[in-house]
Amino acid sequence: MLNHTQCHEVLEAETLESGVKGLQDIIDKIEQDDAHKLYCSQCHQAITSLKNKTHIQGQFLHERINPAGFQFLIGCFHQSLGCDVAGQTSMEYTWFDGFHWQQCQCSQCEQAMGWYFSRYNQHFYALIMRHLACK
Ligand SMILES: [Zn+2]
Numbered sequence: 001m002l003n004h005t006q007c008h009e010v011l012e013a014e015t016l017e018s019g020v021k022g023l024q025d026i027i028d029k030i031e032q033d034d035a036h037k038l039y040c041s042q043c044h045q046a047i048t049s050l051k052n053k054t055h056i057q058g059q060f061l062h063e064r065i066n067p068a069g070f071q072f073l074i075g076c077f078h079q080s081l082g083c084d085v086a087g088q089t090s091m092e093y094t095w096f097d098g099f100h101w102q103q104c105q106c107s108q109c110e111q112a113m114g115w116y117f118s119r120y121n122q123h124f125y126a127l128i129m130r131h132l133a134c135k
Pocket of ligand 1 (some may be wrong): 042
């Protein structure tokens, strides 16, 4: 099982470049941890769990910068029951080729949680790691 120290290392990495490598090492170790839920950092509603991790373009974690210059460390999940998908579908500045995106937010407190990407019959949630907590 993933212990809380490891979970915090995953979720609280602030320095992205060094963080991603360290995070990937941890994630590789915890690949089979089904039960570990991840919560909204603001209201602590369950958002998803580590068993929903998915690899997009070969990896779980991605660093991205939006057009406003904000940098995000996002993790990809194939399901996120605690998120509401909101707003219009857009292809503008999409971070994943061929995917449309919509914003998604915590269904309880409405904190921005990341983006829902979809194309054809494929979809995933790209969640902002710093907005997830392990309780
Ligand atoms: Zn919330």
